[in-house]
Amino acid sequence: MRRxxxxxxxxxxIPTVIxxxxxxxxxVMEYRSYVGALTLxxxxxxxxCSDSQTKDALDPAIIPGLRNxxxxxxxxxxxxxxxxDVLAANPGKVRRVLIDVSPLKIGYDISRPVSxxxxxxxxxxxxxxxxxxxxxxxxxxxxxxxxxxxxxxxNEFRKSILRGRRWQSSLVGGFDPSTGVGFVSRKLxxxxxxxxxxxxxxxxxRPPATSDLPLLVILEEQVKLVRAAGAEPIITTMPLSGPxxxxxxxxxxxxxxxxxxxLARRLGxxxxxxxxxxxxxxxxxxxxxxxRDGAEVFSKRFLRDL
Amino acid sequence: xxxNSPEFLLFLPLVFAGYWLLGAHxxxxxxxxxxASYVFYGWWDWRFLALIIFxxxxxxxxxLLESNAEPRSAASKARLALSCVINxxxxxxxxYYDFFVGQAAELLRACGFEPHVAFLQVxxxxxxxFYTFQALSYTIDVYRRQIAPTRDPIAFxxxxxxxxxxxxxxxxxxxxxxxxFLRPRAFDYGExxxxxxxxxxxxxxxCVVADNCAVAAxxxxxxxxFHNGLGxxxxxxxxxxxxxxxxxxxxxxxxxxxxxxxxxxxxxxACPYFARDIAEFWRRWHISLTTWFRDYLYIPLxxxxxxxxxxxxxxxxIFLVSGLWHGANWTxxxxxxxHAALFLPLLLGGxxxxxxxxxxxxxxxxxxxxxxxxxxxxxxxxxxxxxFRAQSIGEAGRWFRDMVDxxxxxxxxxxxxxxxxAAITVAVLLLVEWFNRREAxxxxxxxxxxxxxxGVYFVLLWLVVFYTPxxxxxxxxxx
Numbered sequence: 119m120r121r122x123x124x125x126x127x128x129x130x131x132i133p134t135v136i137x138x139x140x141x142x143x144x145x146v147m148e149y150r151s152y153v154g155a156l157t158l159x160x161x162x163x164x165x166x167c168s169d170s171q172t173k174d175a176l177d178p179a180i181i182p183g184l185r186n187x188x189x190x191x192x193x194x195x196x197x198x199x200x201x202x203d204v205l206a207a208n209p210g211k212v213r214r215v216l217i218d219v220s221p222l223k224i225g226y227d228i229s230r231p232v233s234x235x236x237x238x239x240x241x242x243x244x245x246x247x248x249x250x251x252x253x254x255x256x257x258x259x260x261x262x263x264x265x266x267x268x269x270x271x272x273n274e275f276r277k278s279i280l281r282g283r284r285w286q287s288s289l290v291g292g293f294d295p296s297t298g299v300g301f302v303s304r305k306l307x308x309x310x311x312x313x314x315x316x317x318x319x320x321x322x323x324r325p326p327a328t329s330d331l332p333l334l335v336i337l338e339e340q341v342k343l344v345r346a347a348g349a350e351p352i353i354t355t356m357p358l359s360g361p362x363x364x365x366x367x368x369x370x371x372x373x374x375x376x377x378x379x380x381l382a383r384r385l386g387x388x389x390x391x392x393x394x395x396x397x398x399x400x401x402x403x404x405x406x407x408x409x410r411d412g413a414e415v416f417s418k419r420f421l422r423d424l
Numbered sequence: 425x426x427x428n429s430p431e432f433l434l435f436l437p438l439v440f441a442g443y444w445l446l447g448a449h450x451x452x453x454x455x456x457x458x459x460a461s462y463v464f465y466g467w468w469d470w471r472f473l474a475l476i477i478f479x480x481x482x483x484x485x486x487x488l489l490e491s492n493a494e495p496r497s498a499a500s501k502a503r504l505a506l507s508c509v510i511n512x513x514x515x516x517x518x519x520y521y522d523f524f525v526g527q528a529a530e531l532l533r534a535c536g537f538e539p540h541v542a543f544l545q546v547x548x549x550x551x552x553x554f555y556t557f558q559a560l561s562y563t564i565d566v567y568r569r570q571i572a573p574t575r576d577p578i579a580f581x582x583x584x585x586x587x588x589x590x591x592x593x594x595x596x597x598x599x600x601x602x603x604x605f606l607r608p609r610a611f612d613y614g615e616x617x618x619x620x621x622x623x624x625x626x627x628x629x630x631c632v633v634a635d636n637c638a639v640a641a642x643x644x645x646x647x648x649x650f651h652n653g654l655g656x657x658x659x660x661x662x663x664x665x666x667x668x669x670x671x672x673x674x675x676x677x678x679x680x681x682x683x684x685x686x687x688x689x690x691x692x693x694a695c696p697y698f699a700r701d702i703a704e705f706w707r708r709w710h711i712s713l714t715t716w717f718r719d720y721l722y723i724p725l726x727x728x729x730x731x732x733x734x735x736x737x738x739x740x741x742i743f744l745v746s747g748l749w750h751g752a753n754w755t756x757x758x759x760x761x762x763h764a765a766l767f768l769p770l771l772l773g774g775x776x777x778x779x780x781x782x783x784x785x786x787x788x789x790x791x792x793x794x795x796x797x798x799x800x801x802x803x804x805x806x807x808x809x810x811x812f813r814a815q816s817i818g819e820a821g822r823w824f825r826d827m828v829d830x831x832x833x834x835x836x837x838x839x840x841x842x843x844x845x846a847a848i849t850v851a852v853l854l855l856v857e858w859f860n861r862r863e864a865x866x867x868x869x870x871x872x873x874x875x876x877x878x879g880v881y882f883v884l885l886w887l888v889v890f891y892t893p894x895x896x897x898x899x900x901x902x903x
Contacts, residue, residue, distance in 0.1 A: 119444060119611045126620075129878065133885060 156200075156207040158185055163211065167201040168218035171356045174407045176216070180417035181424070188218075194336045201340060205347040215344040217353050219337050221366065221374045221393070222406065334381055341385050352424075353382050357392040357416065359402045390423055392416070425467035427677045428631055428892070435464065436681070439587075443685055450608050454582045457605075457685075461587035465550070472549040475514065480584040482510055483559040487566050487573030487580070495569055507563045515556045518548055523752030551591030553749055555584055557716055562598035564720055571599050579605040586687070588678040592671070594692040594712035601689070609686035618868075619683025621881075625867045626676030628884045631892040633849045634669030637662040639842035639893045645813065645823075653833040656826045662843070663813045664806045665850045668697065671710070676865050695861045697854070698783050700797035702766040702804060703776040713749070717742050728771060739771055740764045750812070755820060759811040766804055782862050842893050849887070 158165070162185040166172055173188035187204055188197075197218070205212060337353065344351040355378065363371070375391060382389035401412025408416055425431050439460045446453040466473050486507045493500045522543045529541045562583070565571040574580050583602045589595075644659030675692035682689045692712050699705035706714050718727075725738045740761070747760020770776040783798065784790040790798065810827075814820035826832050857866050867884075870877045 119613075122611070122613050122616050125617070129881065132878075133882060 153203075153207045156187070156204050158208045158211050163213040164216065165201070165204050165208075165212055165214075166216035166218060167197050167204060168216075168356075169197065169220070171220060171222070171406050172216075172218045174409075175356050175413055175416050176420065177413045177417040180414060181421050183213075184216075194219075194333055198336050198340050198343070202343060205343065205349070210348065212344075212347060212349045214350045214352060215340075217337065217340050217344070217351055219333065219353055219355055219378055221355070221371055222358075334377060337378070337381060338385065341387055351385075352388050352390060353378065354390045354420075355393050356406075357395040357397055357408075358406055359404075360396065360399070362406050363393070390420070392420075395419070425464045427674065427681075428627065431467065435460075436684075440684055444611055447609070447611065451576075451578055453609075454576075454578045454605055457582040457587075458578060458585055461582070461585040461590055464587040465585065465590055468550050469547070472552075475518075475549055475552070476555055476585055476590075477581075479511060479514065479556060479559050480581045481577075482507065483562055483584070484574070484577055484580045486563055488575065490566050491573040491575075496567070500567060504563065504567045508560065511556050511560050511563070515552060517544065518546060518552055520748075520752045554593050554595055555590060557595045557713075558598075559584055561595070561716065561720065562602070565598050571602065574602060574606065576606060586682070588681040588685075589689055592674045592678070593710075594675055594678065594690050595716055596689060596712070597716075601687070604687050612686060615683045615686065619680040621867065621870070622680030622683065622865050623677050624680075624881060624884050624888070625865055626673045626678075626680060627888045628673070628849075629669040629676060629853065629866070630673030632887045633846070633853050634666045634673055635893050636842040636846040636849060636891065637666035637669060639840055640846050641666050641813075643840050643843075644836075652836075653826045653829055655834075655836055656823045658836065658843075660806055660810045660813065660823070660827075662846055664697075664802075664809045665846070665853070667809060667812070668693075669853065679865070691864060695857050697802055697805070698798055698858065698861055699801050700779045700783060700794060701770055701775070701801055702763060703770045704779040705801055705805060706763070706767070707780075713746065717746055721745065728776075732772060735771060736768060739768055743767065753815075754817050755811050755814050758817060758820070759808055762808050762811060785862070845891055845893075849891075 161183060163183045164181070165185050165187055166176060168188040170188065173186055176184060176186050176188075178184045178186050187200060189200075201215065201217075205215075341351045341353075355375075358366075371393065375393060378391070379389055395416075397408070397412055397415060401408055401415055403409040403412075425435060439456075442456055442460070443453060446456055462473055462476075465476060486503060489503060490500060493503075522545065525541050525543060529539045532539045562571070562580075566573045579602065582605045583596075583598065586596075586601070586605075641659045641662035644655045645663070672693035679689045679691070690712055692710060694708040694711065696705050696708035699708050722738055722742045725741060726734050727738065728735050730738070743760040743764035744757055745760070747756040747758070747763075750756045750759075767776070770778075783794055810823055811820050814823060853866070860866055860869050863869055867880065870880055
């Protein structure tokens with residue numbers, strides 16, 4: 119038995135040492151490159167960390183000094199964590215921070231305030247929902263390790279930050295007059311239709327808006343965070359396409375606007391709300407993403423308001 | 425609990441340590457095995473523990489009653505019949521009741537009646553077919569006086585519930601496994617090392633080969649837009665290796681794991697895809713079930729030592745029951761009938777025992793004739809797996825239609841990356857198994873040099889950790 123255990127330990131020692139060393143190396147390198155990806159270039163003083171809607175809408179080529187750190191399919195707390203990382207990676211450099219708040223995010227699960235989340239953590243927040251949903255901590259730790267060290271999901275995330283605009287020139291923007299829903303191509307038309315319908319349904323099916331929405335809690339946390347870093351927070355809401363705006367329950371949109379405006383007033387923050395902005399139908403490539411032309415129109419308008 | 429779950433990574437060392445710490449106390453050690461096995465089983469759903477406890481208790485009591493009875497007396501026969509009814513009744517209620525009631529209701533509706541049927545709609549307890557058959561084998565062996573009934577309930581409960589083979593076999597015989605729980609066991613270094621090696625090979629087959637094949641096969645067979653002939657062929661081919669890797673991988677893990685505890689389980693697979701005819705295939709595929717049906721069904725029916733018509737009947741009975749054992753669906757029955765139809769010409773022509781040896785036993789490569797025979801048998805097995813994999817006879821029919829209609833053949837785009845991994849690992853699996861076809865399992869023969877041997881272990885370990893596409897359950901759990 120002793121001989122067996124000794125052999126087993128000897129056998130296990132080699133891959134364990136390699137795995138620990140490799141993990142340490144990857145984590146350090148990835149962390150460094152992540153921080154590198156978040157570092158502002160010369161002249162960049164304004165940042166925004168939000169989702170694909172914002173990524174497509176604000177063109178840094180038109181808005182001087184803007185660095186758009188937005189990535190697709192993020193929730194409010196993920197945006198807030200990335201903002202926290204951006205501020206930590208650029209001490210004293212950030213002058214203005216655009217904090218996007220969208221009624222579409224009401225449907226997401228955003229149950230944890232920013233203060234509870236640790237800053238380094240991109241690994242954690244990628245997998246945060248995995249932990250919560252599966253309730254299998256051991257399995258999650260193993261898959262987390264595998265994803266980070268081997269599959270390099272961390273790396274994918276960093277790339278998505280660096281990739282810049284999400285527009286794809288191969289996609290032809292347009293609007294389907296028969297349904298009123300935007301589409302990008304024949305292939306994605308069906309997807310765009312269901313996308314707008316899903317988004318509207320997600321918002322409409324939520325419980326009635328109340329002043330203790332987690333969304334607003336996170337928004338307030340972000341404002342405090344930005345002020346603590348010595349920057350000026352500006353709250354914005356990106357425009358929605360007409361059909362999507364009409365599909366969402368108007369009472370909810372009104373309640374949402376009222377809540378955010380009240381919060382902005384209370385905190386003394388500027389709120390640039392473009393929810394009611396009517397952009398021509400040609401500006402959209404689906405229900406809530408602007409195309410290249412739309413981004414140009416909107417960015418110019420935004421710059422003027424700023 | 426699944427072998428490929430992280431929980432098992434903690435469970436196994438704990439049970440291993442506890443088991444050998446109790447090595448000096450046989451009854452305590454057996455009790456520990458029972459407790460560990462119930463934890464292993466109850467991890468999935470503890471409520472079904474009652475079922476396994478009842479099956480074990482009833483079979484043990486039957487043995488006690490039988491120990492004082494006259495051999496093959498009327499009372500003994502009645503007890504055996506009752507025992508079979510109880511065990512098969514449990515299996516029937518959980519596994520087949522809803523299916524047969526549903527089919528009967530359909531039939532009555534077709535005849536113009538309006539039957540009011542009540543379905544049980546309960547989940548199928550994991551491994552119920554396996555431990556029921558194990559309990560039945562004890563009952564029948566005791567009745568036949570092939571084994572003395574045990575008076576030790578703990579050893580008997582350990583025999584029924586021994587965790588490595590509890591949920592997906594091998595279906596052990598009391599004559600092999602029970603005596604091992606009745607005598608003290610000593611730790612054997614060589615056995616433990618070989619056990620670990622067999623487990624590692626099993627994990628490779630399950631996690632790397634079968635799971636990658638599963639992703640690609642599911643993609644091709646479940647995705648309606650890929651229903652062209654070429655996609656169906658590829659999907660079925662991948663499923664052929666998925667089911668082999670999955671089930672034989674489980675068996676290797678179970679056998680290897682048992683060796684860590686000083687217990688030897690029977691072999692369940694012997695390179696079935698190298699079989700030269702369908703009779704040899706069935707001597708090499710799921711050996712524990714095939715021999716079970718042979719000993720407890722086929723031979724009592726008269727086996728092959730009877731007239732031609734009875735041999736035909738017996739063959740169909742054994743294959744149809746074997747198909748139905750896999751699940752309550754006509755596709756399994758059709759699968760059994762398909763194999764019976766392939767087996768009959770061999771049996772009636774007296775050619776079913778032509779290939780009792782290992783293919784190319786004294787050569788490195790097979791002859792062209794052997795290769796042709798192996799490919800032909802593999803092709804038939806693949807056609808059989810098409811029926812097995814389909815959710816309904818209609819779906820199987822659609823797949824067969826696609827497979828023969830060359831007009832539906834089209835290019836395959838956007839295949840998942842697991843397809844390439846599956847293709848490479850299947851090639852590795854076949855290669856390793858070919859050169860180890862005389863051995864008890866895939867990588868039984870390894871270089872003597874420690875560094876090379878360990879290199880193989882590390883590569884397997886690396887593949888298992890990094891090339892597993894998420895945790896997939898074992899196919900045979902549902903049976």
